[in-house]
Amino acid sequence: MHFYGASVSSMYSVKVSGIKLRFASAHMATINNKLEPLHGHNYIVSCTLDGSLSPDDWVIDFSEIKKIVEFNCKILDHKFILQHKSKILKIDDDNESWNISYNSLKYVFPKIDVVALPISNSTAENIAKWFFDKISKDINRSNIENISIEVEEMPGQSGVYSSLIN
Numbered sequence: 095m096h097f098y099g100a101s102v103s104s105m106y107s108v109k110v111s112g113i114k115l116r117f118a119s120a121h122m123a124t125i126n127n128k129l130e131p132l133h134g135h136n137y138i139v140s141c142t143l144d145g146s147l148s149p150d151d152w153v154i155d156f157s158e159i160k161k162i163v164e165f166n167c168k169i170l171d172h173k174f175i176l177q178h179k180s181k182i183l184k185i186d187d188d189n190e191s192w193n194i195s196y197n198s199l200k201y202v203f204p205k206i207d208v209v210a211l212p213i214s215n216s217t218a219e220n221i222a223k224w225f226f227d228k229i230s231k232d233i234n235r236s237n238i239e240n241i242s243i244e245v246e247e248m249p250g251q252s253g254v255y256s257s258l259i260n
Contacts, residue, residue: 104146105239108153111140114164117171119209121216122201124182129196137170137218138246139163139225142256145238154235162232166225174203175221178210218245218253226255233259 120134141163145153176192178185186193192208194201213220222243230241242256 105144106147106153107142107144108156108159109140109142110156110160110163111138111244112160114160115139115141115167117167119170119173119175121175121177123216124177124180127182129183129199132201135247137167137221138252139167140244140246141225141229142242142244143233143238144240144242145235148235148237154233154238159229159233162229163225166228170209170221173209174207175216176203176208176210177213177216177220179212179214181214218247218251219255220253221245222253222255226257230257230259 116136116138118134118136120132122132123130141159143154143159147153176185176194177183182196184195190205192201192203192205192210194203211221211224213224222245225243225245226241229243233241238259240256240258242254244252244254246252
C-alpha cells in the first residue's frame, strides 16, 4: 500500500477486555512533589496486539492473551500498589511490613496486602507499562509487532502504554 509515496505495511489487531480483566487496588500517586490521599479504583485493563496473521490466519488466540492479562490482574487485585521506586516517598522494608513515610505522614502496610511494583509513581500510565512488561515476556509469537495496554481508573479516565516488541 502506498500513501503519499510512502510504503505502509498492513497489520491486523486483536483486542481483549472484559469482566475478568479487572482488579480493585488502592494507591497513593504523587504529583508535583505531593502525595495524593490513599484511595482506590476498580481498574479495567484492555490489551491490543498488532501484527501479521499466523499461518492459521490468527494474530493470537483470544483465550491465550486473556489468560495472560487475567493472571496479571489477579496479582494486583485487592492489594495496595506500592511505587517502589518513588522519588519522594521514604520506603522501608522490615521483612513483615512496608513502612512508608512522606513528610509527617506514616503508613505501615502488611506485606501480604502490598504489591511493590518497580515504578516511580502508581499512575495508570505506569501500571499500563508494568502490564506491558509482564505480557510482552509471556507472549512468544514472532508475528506480533506491537502491544498496547490501556488501564482505566474510572470511566473516561485511563492511561495507555504502547510499544513495539520485536
